[in-house]
Amino acid sequence: MAGAAxxxxxxxxxxxxxxxxAFDHLLAMPGDPRDRLYAAMRHAAIGGGKRLRPxxxxxxxxxxxxxxxxxxxxxxxIECIHVYSxxxxxxxxxxxxxxxxxxxxxxxxxxxxxxxxxxDCLHDLAFQILSDEETHPDPFVRIELVQALALASGPAxxxxxxxxxxxxxxxxxxxxxxxxxxNLKTGAxxxxxxxxAAIMARLPAEARLRLHGYARDIGLAFQIADDLxxxxxxxxxxxxxxxxxxxxxxxxxxxxxGVDRAREQAHMLVDQAKAHLHGxxxxxxxxxxxxxxxxxxxx
Amino acid sequence: MAGAAxxxxxxxxxxxxxxxxAFDHLLAMPGDPRDRLYAAMRHAAIGGGKRLRPxxxxxxxxxxxxxxxxxxxxxxxIECIHVYSxxxxxxxxxxxxxxxxxxxxxxxxxxxxxxxxxxDCLHDLAFQILSDEETHPDPFVRIELVQALALASGPAxxxxxxxxxxxxxxxxxxxxxxxxxxNLKTGAxxxxxxxxAAIMARLPAEARLRLHGYARDIGLAFQIADDLxxxxxxxxxxxxxxxxxxxxxxxxxxxxxGVDRAREQAHMLVDQAKAHLHGxxxxxxxxxxxxxxxxxxxx
Numbered sequence: 022m023a024g025a026a027x028x029x030x031x032x033x034x035x036x037x038x039x040x041x042x043a044f045d046h047l048l049a050m051p052g053d054p055r056d057r058l059y060a061a062m063r064h065a066a067i068g069g070g071k072r073l074r075p076x077x078x079x080x081x082x083x084x085x086x087x088x089x090x091x092x093x094x095x096x097x098x099i100e101c102i103h104v105y106s107x108x109x110x111x112x113x114x115x116x117x118x119x120x121x122x123x124x125x126x127x128x129x130x131x132x133x134x135x136x137x138x139x140x141d142c143l144h145d146l147a148f149q150i151l152s153d154e155e156t157h158p159d160p161f162v163r164i165e166l167v168q169a170l171a172l173a174s175g176p177a178x179x180x181x182x183x184x185x186x187x188x189x190x191x192x193x194x195x196x197x198x199x200x201x202x203x204n205l206k207t208g209a210x211x212x213x214x215x216x217x218a219a220i221m222a223r224l225p226a227e228a229r230l231r232l233h234g235y236a237r238d239i240g241l242a243f244q245i246a247d248d249l250x251x252x253x254x255x256x257x258x259x260x261x262x263x264x265x266x267x268x269x270x271x272x273x274x275x276x277x278x279g280v281d282r283a284r285e286q287a288h289m290l291v292d293q294a295k296a297h298l299h300g301x302x303x304x305x306x307x308x309x310x311x312x313x314x315x316x317x318x319x320x
Numbered sequence: 321m322a323g324a325a326x327x328x329x330x331x332x333x334x335x336x337x338x339x340x341x342a343f344d345h346l347l348a349m350p351g352d353p354r355d356r357l358y359a360a361m362r363h364a365a366i367g368g369g370k371r372l373r374p375x376x377x378x379x380x381x382x383x384x385x386x387x388x389x390x391x392x393x394x395x396x397x398i399e400c401i402h403v404y405s406x407x408x409x410x411x412x413x414x415x416x417x418x419x420x421x422x423x424x425x426x427x428x429x430x431x432x433x434x435x436x437x438x439x440d441c442l443h444d445l446a447f448q449i450l451s452d453e454e455t456h457p458d459p460f461v462r463i464e465l466v467q468a469l470a471l472a473s474g475p476a477x478x479x480x481x482x483x484x485x486x487x488x489x490x491x492x493x494x495x496x497x498x499x500x501x502x503n504l505k506t507g508a509x510x511x512x513x514x515x516x517a518a519i520m521a522r523l524p525a526e527a528r529l530r531l532h533g534y535a536r537d538i539g540l541a542f543q544i545a546d547d548l549x550x551x552x553x554x555x556x557x558x559x560x561x562x563x564x565x566x567x568x569x570x571x572x573x574x575x576x577x578g579v580d581r582a583r584e585q586a587h588m589l590v591d592q593a594k595a596h597l598h599g600x601x602x603x604x605x606x607x608x609x610x611x612x613x614x615x616x617x618x619x
Contacts, residue, residue, distance in 0.1 A: 051475075054497070058475060058483040109440060114432030133413030137436065138483050141408060144440065145474030148447050152467035160459040167466050168451035175444030176350075176357060184357040184437050198353070 025310035026317065029076075032307055036079055036096070037072045043097045047146065061131045061139035066104045069122035069260070071318075073243075073311075074099045074214045080307035081218030081232065094156040095166060095217045101147035102174045103210060108140040110183060116265070123260035147174075157221060165220045173213035182206025189271045196277050200241065203274075207247075208240030231297045238294035239312050245287040246316045248273040249280065258320040287316045324609035325616065328375075331606055335378055335395070336371045342396045346445065360430045360438035365403045368421030368559070370617075372542075372610075373398045373513045379606035380517030380531065393455040394465060394516045400446035401473045402509060407439040409482060415564070422559035446473075456520060464519045472512035481505025488570045495576050499540065502573075506546075507539030530596045537593035538611050544586040545615045547572040548579065557619040586615045 044066040050059050075096025082092035111118040111126040112133060119129050128136035150156060151166045172178055182205030185194075189202065215236040219229045248266070252275050256263045266273050274283045294312045298305045343365040349358050374395025381391035410417040410425040411432060418428050427435035449455060450465045471477055481504030484493075488501065514535040518528045547565070551574050555562045565572050573582045593611045597604045 054484045054487040054491070054493075054501075055475060055480045057487065058480065062475075109436055112433075112436065114436060134411075134486050135483070137408055137411065137413060138479050138486075140440075141443065142475040142479045144443055145470045145479065148466055148470040149474060152463050152470060160463045164451050164459045164463045164466070167447055167463070171444045171447040171451060175448060176354060176361075176441040180437050180441045180444065181354045181357065184434070185353045187433055187437075188353040188356065192353070194353075202353075 025313040028307060028310040029314040032079065033072060033076050036076045036093075037070075039093055040072050040075050040097060040100055041067050043093065044100075047097070047150075057131065057135055058138055058142065061127050061135045062143055064124070064130055065108050065121075065127050065139060066101070066143065069124065070100075070104075071320075072096075072100065073315075074103055074210065077211065077214035077236075077308075077311060078217055080311055081215040082221065083304050083307055084301060085218060085222035085224070087218060087221045090155075091157050091221055092218070094150055094153075095221070096214070098147040098150040098156075098166075098170065099210065099214055099217070101143045101150065102170065102179070105140040105143035105147075106174070106179055106183070106210075108136050108143070112136060115183075115187070118262060118265075120261050144174075162221055162223070166217055169213050169216055169220060173209040173216075178205055178209035179207075182209070186271070190269050194272050196274075199272055199274065199277060203241060203244040204237070207244050208237060211240040211243060212236035235294045235297040235308065235312075238290045238297070239315055242287045242290040242294065242312070243315045245274045245283050245290070246318065248275045249283060249287070250318075250320065251275070252280065254320065260320070284316075291316055324612040327606060327609045328613040331378065332371060332375050335375045335392075336369075338392055339371050339374050339396060339399055340366050342392065343399075346396070346449075356430065356434055357437055357441065360426050360434045361442055363423070363429055364407050364420075364426050364438060365400070365442065368423065369399075369403075370619075371395075371399065372614075373402055373509065376510065376513035376535075376607075376610060377516055379610055380514040381520065382603050382606055383600060384517060384521035384523070386517060386520045389454075390456050390520055391517070393449055393452075394520070395513070397446040397449040397455075397465075397469065398509065398513055398516070400442045400449065401469065401478070404439040404442035404446075405473070405478055405482070405509075407435050407442070411435060414482075414486070417561060417564075419560050443473075461520055461522070465516055468512050468515055468519060472508040472515075477504055477508035478506075481508070485570070489568050493571050495573075498571055498573065498576060502540060502543040503536070506543050507536060510539040510542060511535035534593045534596040534607065534611075537589045537596070538614055541586045541589040541593065541611070542614045544573045544582050544589070545617065547574045548582060548586070549617075549619065550574070551579065553619065559619070583615075590615050 048059055048063050050056055078096040079092050107121060108127045110116050111121055112128055118126050127139055147170060148167060151170060152163055157163050182202050185202040186206055212233060215232050219232050251263050251266055254263050278286060291312045295309050298308055347358055347362050349355055377395040378391050406420060407426045409415050410420055411427055417425050426438055447466055450469060451462055456462050481501050484501040485505055511532060514531050518531050550562050550565055553562050577585060590611045594608050597607055
């Protein structure tokens with residue numbers, strides 16, 4: 022485990038630096054009345070976060086010798102979606118959070134209108150990046166990336182899961198419904214990181230299924246680990262408020278399974294995720310290490 | 321003019337019916353905890369609006385014998401962006417509007433969180449539609465459509481213009497800045513309707529420029545007409561509150577030019593728009609009629 026954590030940390034640090042530099046370039050201040058909008062996007066996008074999604078794109082790209090540039094740009098696009106979703110989820114009308122990644126949330130540092138627009142703009146930038154030929158020379162690949170990301174982030178993915186999450190405050194969901202909720206809310210965007218590498222590698226459908234299994238398992242393990250951190254974690258390390266689900270009366274993996282069974286379940290999913298990588302050698306080491314890291318992290 | 325209005329009305333009625341049917345199909349209720357999200361999207365998307373953008377895609381597609389299905393799906397995607405932008409712009413933190421198209425706005429009929437998510441989902445659905453091969457068989461065309469729409473709706477287009485509009489309440493903009501604001505806020509999405517037809521027709525760059533001139537001119541004329549309606553129009557016909565810009569202390573074409581010169585300017589732009597269509601015959605009649613209609617409409 023120590024080796025796995027070290028491998029993840031090393032690559033994660035590189036990816037974080039590259040993503041920060043890419044956002045810095047993408048979000049250069051225009052020097053006109055849109056400056057406040059760009060400042061808000063920069064506040065949310067630069068300097069912070071685990072960059073798990075871009076790291077996953079890199080790790081899955083390791084399997085297929087995909088160019089580092091392509092993997093970086095795809096990771097950047099997916100991170101745009103992730104950051105936009107955090108900005109909107111933090112809004113007073115949604116989860117009403119004041120802190121994110123150890124900084125004031127965008128609507129706190131700026132205002133609500135600017136936060137809504139900053140989210141909307143990052144949402145567009147994701148598709149602008151993917152459709153650009155710099156991302157991949159093959160238009161078949163680019164259009165498939167667009168389709169996969171639009172599906173993963175829309176009503177059949179992330180945003181649909183967020184809606185279920187809002188409804189979870191009103192109804193008591195059972196384990197199957199909470200699992201579905203999390204598969205949409207966080208699982209879909211994590212899965213698309215791995216799927217994107219498969220698309221760029223023009224992998225046949227069958228080979229994609231196994232990779233998809235890996236992604237689905239770590240996505241769920243990630244969410245269970247998040248639920249455990251929400252109960253047992255350190256708010257300072259997390260850089261955001263904890264214990265909110267219990268306060269809102271929402272069912273989580275921990276409330277439904279208890280701490281011990283939830284932890285067991287997460288470890289079982291990680292083993293299962295790694296089993297999907299049988300047949301791969303050292304080129305899958307980062308994917309394996311990420312799976313381990315996901316349940317061992319402290320934030 | 322009467323003939324032009326009749327031609328526009330006739331085609332607009334057909335397009336409106338087709339767009340409503342397409343939204344009805346696209347937004348079929350899932351029968352799960354996301355029902356409220358879909359109900360909110362249906363509330364905003366079905367039954368209402370002039371459907372000017374889908375009509376423009378059809379009109380520009382008339383020039384190049386583009387399949388009616390392709391034009392309809394592209395119009396639907398652009399209308400998804402338009403509807404999402406109305407939902408977000410109406411939010412209390414933005415323009416704080418209670419009525420839209422003669423109905424309560426989404427956050428009034430549902431709630432703010434649902435409105436934010438409904439907008440976000442329609443935003444994704446636009447790119448889902450464009451990336452689907454049903455929209456166009458050629459992936460080069462599809463990816464170019466995605467790129468054009470992402471540009472037109474993001475920080476260099478519609479959303480950037482909306483940010484400038486928010487800043488307009490704090491500063492006094494001059495005519496050049498108001499023109500730029502409107503070119504971004506409404507012009508970019510109107511222009512992409514015409515540009516999309518040029519992309520589907522695989523038109524060379526030079527021929528695209530003239531069409532772009534048409535689109536830029538009617539986009540600006542449309543906004544001047546909107547400013548005139550905001551001052552002189554009938555709120556019942558408009559289905560929304562009027563006179564809001566003056567109340568917010570924002571400069572508009574009417575406040576900067578006066579009613580008479582603003583109206584002159586709009587008519588001049590319409591003439592100029594039609595001049596860009598020289599060389600085209602009857603196949604451009606709908607584009608010409610739309611240009612006339614834009615400054616003659618009463619809502």
